[in-house]
Amino acid sequence: MPNLDTNTALPATPQDSPGSVGIVVPQTVHFDTPLPLLCGKTLPEYDLIYETYGELNPNKSNAILVCHALSGNHHAAGRHAADDKRAGWWDACIGPGKVIDTNQFHIVSINNIGGCHGSTGPKSNNPDTGKPYGPDFPIVTAKDWVETQVRLADVLGIDQWAAVIGGSLGGMQALQWSIDHPERLRHAVVIAAAPVLSAQNIAFNEIARKAILSDPEFHGGHYYEKQSFPKTGLILARMLGHITYLSDEAMRDKFGRELREGKLKFDYNVEFQVESYLNYQGVQFSENFDANSYLLMTRALDYFDPAADYNSDLSAAVARAQCRFMLMSFTTDWRFAPARSQEIVDALIQAGKNVSYAEIDCPQGHDSFLLDIPQYTDLFRAYMDGIAQELSQ
Amino acid sequence: MTLRNDFTTIESWIKPQSRVLDLGCGDGTLLAQLKQSLDVHGYGLEINPTQMVECIKKGVNVIGQNMDENLANFKTDSFDMVVMTQALQAVHYPDQIIDEMLRIGKECIITFPNFAHWRCRFYLLTKGRMPVSKNLPYTWYNTPNIHLCTFKDFEALCHRKSLTILHRTVVDSHENDSIGAKLMPNLFGETAIYHITRHH
Numbered sequence: 233m234p235n236l237d238t239n240t241a242l243p244a245t246p247q248d249s250p251g252s253v254g255i256v257v258p259q260t261v262h263f264d265t266p267l268p269l270l271c272g273k274t275l276p277e278y279d280l281i282y283e284t285y286g287e288l289n290p291n292k293s294n295a296i297l298v299c300h301a302l303s304g305n306h307h308a309a310g311r312h313a314a315d316d317k318r319a320g321w322w323d324a325c326i327g328p329g330k331v332i333d334t335n336q337f338h339i340v341s342i343n344n345i346g347g348c349h350g351s352t353g354p355k356s357n358n359p360d361t362g363k364p365y366g367p368d369f370p371i372v373t374a375k376d377w378v379e380t381q382v383r384l385a386d387v388l389g390i391d392q393w394a395a396v397i398g399g400s401l402g403g404m405q406a407l408q409w410s411i412d413h414p415e416r417l418r419h420a421v422v423i424a425a426a427p428v429l430s431a432q433n434i435a436f437n438e439i440a441r442k443a444i445l446s447d448p449e450f451h452g453g454h455y456y457e458k459q460s461f462p463k464t465g466l467i468l469a470r471m472l473g474h475i476t477y478l479s480d481e482a483m484r485d486k487f488g489r490e491l492r493e494g495k496l497k498f499d500y501n502v503e504f505q506v507e508s509y510l511n512y513q514g515v516q517f518s519e520n521f522d523a524n525s526y527l528l529m530t531r532a533l534d535y536f537d538p539a540a541d542y543n544s545d546l547s548a549a550v551a552r553a554q555c556r557f558m559l560m561s562f563t564t565d566w567r568f569a570p571a572r573s574q575e576i577v578d579a580l581i582q583a584g585k586n587v588s589y590a591e592i593d594c595p596q597g598h599d600s601f602l603l604d605i606p607q608y609t610d611l612f613r614a615y616m617d618g619i620a621q622e623l624s625q
Numbered sequence: 626m627t628l629r630n631d632f633t634t635i636e637s638w639i640k641p642q643s644r645v646l647d648l649g650c651g652d653g654t655l656l657a658q659l660k661q662s663l664d665v666h667g668y669g670l671e672i673n674p675t676q677m678v679e680c681i682k683k684g685v686n687v688i689g690q691n692m693d694e695n696l697a698n699f700k701t702d703s704f705d706m707v708v709m710t711q712a713l714q715a716v717h718y719p720d721q722i723i724d725e726m727l728r729i730g731k732e733c734i735i736t737f738p739n740f741a742h743w744r745c746r747f748y749l750l751t752k753g754r755m756p757v758s759k760n761l762p763y764t765w766y767n768t769p770n771i772h773l774c775t776f777k778d779f780e781a782l783c784h785r786k787s788l789t790i791l792h793r794t795v796v797d798s799h800e801n802d803s804i805g806a807k808l809m810p811n812l813f814g815e816t817a818i819y820h821i822t823r824h825h
Contacts (some may be wrong), residue, residue: 341726558681581668581688582668587668588685588687589688590689592687607674610678614682618682618684
């Protein structure tokens with residue numbers, strides 16, 4: 233499930249949309265080489281599920297890795313079945329003739345480990361016990377995800393990505409790639425990201441986790457065996473998160489103080505449209521996401537710190553990078569505000585790296601990166617066209 | 626503001642492989658040219674989205690930052706050359722931005738239109754109204770050019786700040802350094818190109 237793309241007009245059927253990649257079929261690779269993790273533990277084996285869009289060229293130089301955000305997955309574009317109600321989470325940007333053009337590029341979109349949509353995560357069976365990992369699934373980080381993505385690239389025969397691209401937590405992975413494997417990407421597109429979470433960011437994550445952890449149905453994370461699910465906690469966590477994805481302006485425009493039934497009822501049931509919307513989003517999300525995965529993804533955000541091994545000096549960290557960078561932020565994004573992207577840009581300039589940066593003026597908040605906003609799309613497209621031109625040189 | 630043949634002059638004052646910051650870089654033409662001819666490592670500051678797209682199309686590093694608000698994120702002495710073409714007259718505090726340019730860079734190159742050009746003088750003298758020309762096409766109430774100055778004004782400022790003028794070239798409307806512009810620059814020169822430093 234994407235963070236939010238309710239503003240995106242979806243075609244009635246994929247056949248109607250010339251810009252759709254159409255029906256896509258996910259693929260899974262099993263890895264049985266143990267994966268050492270940042271936390272000190274080792275994942276003995278794991279599956280990675282991914283989708284691809286567009287053809288890989290003969291010299292395998294046109295591959296692009298798309299990294300997902302907190303609640304995303306491998307299903308970034310197209311549909312799994314003709315009657316799917318929604319397309320993949322970044323369908324606004326990926327497709328023939330779109331910003332990330334499948335006529336030019338071979339796009340690989342992966343579900344990170346720890347997730348709950350096909351790659352190994354807390355709800356997968358622990359090979360040692362034959363039962364779901366649950367809370368015993370090791371805490372993974374962006375750094376670990378990059379290692380799994382490297383291994384997938386090896387399997388696919390992709391020595392160097394034309395670009396690694398992502399928004400929010402996805403952008404953080406792109407930044408991590410540029411530092412950890414500088415020779416394996418030519419471009420990093422980092423959108424609506426931050427170099428490290430702020431105390432306020434962590435605070436919101438903590439409340440989200442607390443909502444899940446304190447749900448009586450959570451059972452210390454072992455809810456699978458008990459046929460229960462901390463639905464209320466996950467709904468609360470998502471409602472809270474959702475507020476941070478939207479701007480004050482966007483919420484005011486969308487809901488204002490509008491009432492569902494036109495008059496005050498003087499009780500505590502859902503009355504305002506915004507309450508109704510948040511509840512709906514929370515419920516929808518809880519039906520498609522695993523609570524243990526949500527805990528883990530928020531922790532991965534908290535722990536993201538690419539400068540940690542460089543005395544917290546980001547410019548020293550990015551000094552290793554060899555790729556060109558494109559960063560974009562959104563004026564009304566208060567989750568990862570433009571100033572946070574500017575920190576990355578300053579570090580890159582200080583390190584003498586090639587970087588372009590745009591602050592997009594739009595009202596939609598953090599989730600803007602998922603939307604087709606002209607100023608954003610124009611800049612993004614110009615940058616992607618440049619990458620495509622390099623392929624033919 | 627399309628007097629871009631000044632770029633050839635600017636190019637001749639920049640050393641190969643310099644780190645160059647271009648304030649108000651427009652569509653990135655200068656930086657693209659400098660990259661090609663001198664292999665400079667450049668960044669441009671620009672806030673117009675259409676111009677930024679043009680920069681990206683040229684493969685120029687462009688940063689969407691308003692040079693008129695704050696340049697504090699650029700470290701002291703982090704560039705060899707800071708360039709600002711045809712924008713000095715449009716910033717809020719020209720004196721402060723010159724200070725900032727010479728903090729960030731060792732040297733800077735500034736170009737600006739000369740308000741004491743004979744056509745401006747003639748316009749004001751005969752019509753008694755604020756000059757409007759091909760070079761300065763705006764009327765007083767909608768112009769972005771809020772700090773127009775003359776060559777003499779600029780040099781007086783340099784003198785007050787004890788800055789060293791390394792080079793100065795003046796060009797007329799045909800972007801040539803004509804005899805008139807050479808002999809009486811403040812009367813016949815339309816655009817000035819100054820190369821300055823705070824070191825002696």
